[in-house]
Amino acid sequence: MAPILEVRNLRKEFEGFSLKNISFVLEKGYIMGFIGPNGAGKSTTIKLIMNLIHKDEGEIKVFGLDNVKYEKEIKERIGFVFDENYFYDELTISEVKRVVAPFYRNWDDKLFYKYIKEFSLPLKKKIKHLSKGMKMKLSLAIALSHHAELLIMDEPTSGLDPIIRSELLDILSSFIQDENRGVFFSTHITSDLDKIADYITFIHDGEIIFSCTKDEIFENYGLVKGPKELLHSNIRQLLIGVKENQFGFEALTKDKQKIKRILGDKIIVDKPSLEDIIVYFQRGM
Amino acid sequence: MNIIISNSSDEPIYQQIVKQIKNLIIKGELAENEMLPSIRTLAKELQISVITTKRAYQELENEGYIVTVQGKGTYVAAQNKELLKENQLKMIEEKLTEAVEAGKSINLTLEEMQEILKVIYEEG
Amino acid sequence: MFQLILKDILLLKKTLLFAAIYIIVMMIFLKQDSAVVFLISIIAVNYMLILSACAHDDKNKADILLNSFPLTRRTVVMARYCSIFVFTVIAIAYYLVIAYILQMINPSVQVHSVSLESIIVALCAVIFINSIYFPVLFKVGFIHSRLVSFALFFGTFALVPKFFEQANHPFIQNVVHYLYHLSKVEVMVIVIAVMILLLTISFLLSLQFYRKREF
Numbered sequence: 283m284a285p286i287l288e289v290r291n292l293r294k295e296f297e298g299f300s301l302k303n304i305s306f307v308l309e310k311g312y313i314m315g316f317i318g319p320n321g322a323g324k325s326t327t328i329k330l331i332m333n334l335i336h337k338d339e340g341e342i343k344v345f346g347l348d349n350v351k352y353e354k355e356i357k358e359r360i361g362f363v364f365d366e367n368y369f370y371d372e373l374t375i376s377e378v379k380r381v382v383a384p385f386y387r388n389w390d391d392k393l394f395y396k397y398i399k400e401f402s403l404p405l406k407k408k409i410k411h412l413s414k415g416m417k418m419k420l421s422l423a424i425a426l427s428h429h430a431e432l433l434i435m436d437e438p439t440s441g442l443d444p445i446i447r448s449e450l451l452d453i454l455s456s457f458i459q460d461e462n463r464g465v466f467f468s469t470h471i472t473s474d475l476d477k478i479a480d481y482i483t484f485i486h487d488g489e490i491i492f493s494c495t496k497d498e499i500f501e502n503y504g505l506v507k508g509p510k511e512l513l514h515s516n517i518r519q520l521l522i523g524v525k526e527n528q529f530g531f532e533a534l535t536k537d538k539q540k541i542k543r544i545l546g547d548k549i550i551v552d553k554p555s556l557e558d559i560i561v562y563f564q565r566g567m
Numbered sequence: 568m569n570i571i572i573s574n575s576s577d578e579p580i581y582q583q584i585v586k587q588i589k590n591l592i593i594k595g596e597l598a599e600n601e602m603l604p605s606i607r608t609l610a611k612e613l614q615i616s617v618i619t620t621k622r623a624y625q626e627l628e629n630e631g632y633i634v635t636v637q638g639k640g641t642y643v644a645a646q647n648k649e650l651l652k653e654n655q656l657k658m659i660e661e662k663l664t665e666a667v668e669a670g671k672s673i674n675l676t677l678e679e680m681q682e683i684l685k686v687i688y689e690e691g
Numbered sequence: 692m693f694q695l696i697l698k699d700i701l702l703l704k705k706t707l708l709f710a711a712i713y714i715i716v717m718m719i720f721l722k723q724d725s726a727v728v729f730l731i732s733i734i735a736v737n738y739m740l741i742l743s744a745c746a747h748d749d750k751n752k753a754d755i756l757l758n759s760f761p762l763t764r765r766t767v768v769m770a771r772y773c774s775i776f777v778f779t780v781i782a783i784a785y786y787l788v789i790a791y792i793l794q795m796i797n798p799s800v801q802v803h804s805v806s807l808e809s810i811i812v813a814l815c816a817v818i819f820i821n822s823i824y825f826p827v828l829f830k831v832g833f834i835h836s837r838l839v840s841f842a843l844f845f846g847t848f849a850l851v852p853k854f855f856e857q858a859n860h861p862f863i864q865n866v867v868h869y870l871y872h873l874s875k876v877e878v879m880v881i882v883i884a885v886m887i888l889l890l891t892i893s894f895l896l897s898l899q900f901y902r903k904r905e906f
Contacts, residue, residue, distance in 0.1 A: 311607075312617060332759050335905040357761035364759070370751045372702055381698045385760045455611040477574070480616040495618050501579060553577060 284346025285312045286432050286464035287331070292340035294330060299488060303328055304340070305454060306483045306493040311461035313454060315479035315496075316468040317556060319564055323367075323488045324468035329434045330375060331466075332362065361425020363418060363467075365437040370409035375403055386428035394427035415446035422453060433457065435467035444456065450480055472556035482556065486563055504538030505558055507531070508549035517544070523562030534562035568604075570598065572613050580615055584623035592632055592643055593655050603633060603641040695757070695770035696777055699744040706743045707790065710736045710782070721787035726809055729786060732846065733813040734820070736782035738774070738844045741821065755906045768829060768898050772890065775821050776889050779814055811882060818886050820847055820891035830900040 285307045292304040301323050308314045316324055329335045331342055333353050342349040369378045375398070380405045383389045398405060401419040409417065418438055425433055433454075439447050449474045454465055455478050476482065476496065483493040492499070506521065509530050518524065520541050521533035538551050554562075570587050572580055591597040604612070606620040613620070624641060627633045631650070635641045670680045700707075714732050721728045748754070774851050820843050828836040866900060870878050 292663060293802045329755075329906070334755055334758055336903075354763055357759065360759075362753065362759045366752070369756065370698070370702060370753075371746065372747065373698075377701050381694050381701070382760070384694050385762060449612060455614065458617065459607050459611060461607065477614050478610070479619040496616055497581065497619055497622065499580065553575075 283310065284343070286345060287314075287466055288341075288343040288346075289327070289331070290341040290343075292327070292330060292342060293338045294326060294335065295338055295438075296326075299323070299326075301330075301488045303368065304485070304488075306481075306490060308464050308466055309482060310464055311458065312480040313458055313465040313478055314467075314481040315472070315556075316466060316469075316483050316485065317470065317472050317476075317560060319487040319560060320470055322485045324358055324470075324485060327485065328468060331434065332357075358428070358429045361422070361428065361430030361433045363421040363425065363433065363435040363438045365440060369409055369420075369442055372408060374406055374408050375412075376405045376409060378409065378420070379424075382424055383427075384529055388429045390427050390429065393429075394423060397423035397426055408558075414441050415443065418442065418446070418450070421521060422450075426457070431463050433463075433467070434512060435465070437469055438467055439471055441467055454478060465505060470558065470560075476556045484559065484563070485567065486560075499556075499559070500553060502537055503554050504535050504557060505552040505554040505562075506533050506535050506538070506549050507542055507552065508545065512548060517541075520544075524564035525565065532561045534559060534566075570609075570613065572615065581619045581623040581626065584609075584620065585626050588627055589630075589632060589654075590658075591644070593651065593658065597643050599643055599645050601643045603643065605640065637668070692766050692770045692773065695762075695767065696774050699740075699747075699774055702747045703740055703743060706740055707781070710739055711785055711789065713739070714782075714785050715793070718789065718793060729805060729809055730816065731812050732786055733779060733782045734844070734847060736785065737817045738779070738820070738840070740778040741774065741794060741824075742840060745828060745833045752906075754832075754904070758906065764901050765898055767826075768894065768901050771825060771828075771897075772821075772894055775817055779817050780903045781814070783810060811879070814887055815882065818890060820844065822889045826893055826896040826900060829897040831902070832904075845863050848876075 287308040290305050292301060294301040299321075304323070306325060316327070318324055326335070330337050331344065331349060332393075333350055335480075338521075344352075345359060347356055349356055369382070373381070380396060383391065383394070397403075397419075401416075401423060403412075403416060403423065409420070412420065414450060422433075438450065442450070457463060458465060469536055479496055481494065482496050482499060484491040507530060510526055513521075513524065513531055520535050520537065522535065523532055524533040535551075541549070543553055568591060570584060572583055574580070576583065588597070588603075597603075603609075603624075606624055607617055609620045610617040619639075624633065624635070628635060628641075631644055633641055634644045667680065670683075675683075705825050713735065717728055717735075721731075748757075758764065783805070790805075824836070824840045824843055827839045830836075870881075873881070
């Protein structure tokens, strides 16, 4: 069975920035979080997947199909939620629906009105008068109403309050109850969406640092704290983004079992958050 | 059926699930052939990754606590009475070990520990 | 594609109202040669509608949005070209309705009675303007193409009355003379063929440019 999204050796050169050999795979039935600091290449990768910009090299397959050759067919089955693009500001929700619905072969009007009700969206209101959370929900309602199999979301949570973020969490985990679907979202706010993500792909400065299950990350990565005397060069090799202060050091390790074996109880190894991982990598560069 | 997950615990989430479902089975709260929630429902309800719940079920299946019937669902396995008892004994042993370690840490003697056990046992 | 034009019309509610007022003002205050008033009205309304449709698209980052829907870039470009005709039809309809109403209210107002010829001349003018403008628009985007559209519009404006003044120029005389010997149908065929050729070349260029664009 073909993965729902597959990116292989993707390259894109810009002036002053490049995506270098991006590869990752998302299987059907799972949620992948695409994390990394601003400017790391998250939006560029998403635009490449959507064929809004053209790749220099590499391969992108959605539902097992080449994303350029089968562009239209693929987009029939993709639901997208973009950070700043929420249809036309001057149109009302009903007008947006009138324009957008016929784009999709599988549009389901009943389902749309069901979501409008569920998300309490005002049909007669212009898009520009909606809150950010409502705009995001409208994007989701449209995505769900054409029976999208893959949701692609660029920074869906930025600027949303915690209540809406948690609602989004519910919507996504309901969406993924059908194991033929998948979700791919980028974010630099990792705190809440990382709860339900199955896979995490971490991009930094145009390069993929890792792409694996979230459980693997938390099993292997550790936040090491200990006295500075321990920081020999062989230990430093195991550490990322070492930060020294007056009373000791803190660093990230990719292999917490190994460092525990070597240093035993001279150190404390904490569970890192995804945010910690981003921060320590950033510092280590 | 209650499953309570701690996100801040050092124990991996899948292990927390394994442990709690095992306990429910051993205590008899989950009866033989009872259907378990699907991995996706469980993930949704607990707001955790599907991979985590999948792994927990995999582990439980490997240890013979549950069985998955393709296309139908996951059920509590028919337990061998001996095995179940053995497991229960194991659990008691674990708890007692914990108690003994606590006792040793404040230098209680074996006699003193036995005395405590006797009192608690008779009270119950 | 129809949906994309519908989208433009939904977005242009205010501009459509403004266009009607514009035509009324033109009719009342430009009492001179009414064929020119007709021509200028149609060109101006078309320009207004196309420009504000493009402005709305630009403001809403429509290139990203539309190309995320299951639409091909060809459809997006095609819709733009079709809107030339839709907007021209709207402009002519406006003109006819407003002329009719004005004459009902005040029969002394002189209004050019619209002939098929003047419609074809108007259509040729808007096709000409947009066939030059659109490839630039699809190549560089709305913001950078504004100057071109501005120049085209006012250039045509300046040229149309000039054209009528220069009606005695030998070249024009020659052309007119040549056309004069042809039947009306033949003239139509030539004009339509030239316009179709212009539109086709322009469309292919636009499509080429738009397919290469990155958003």
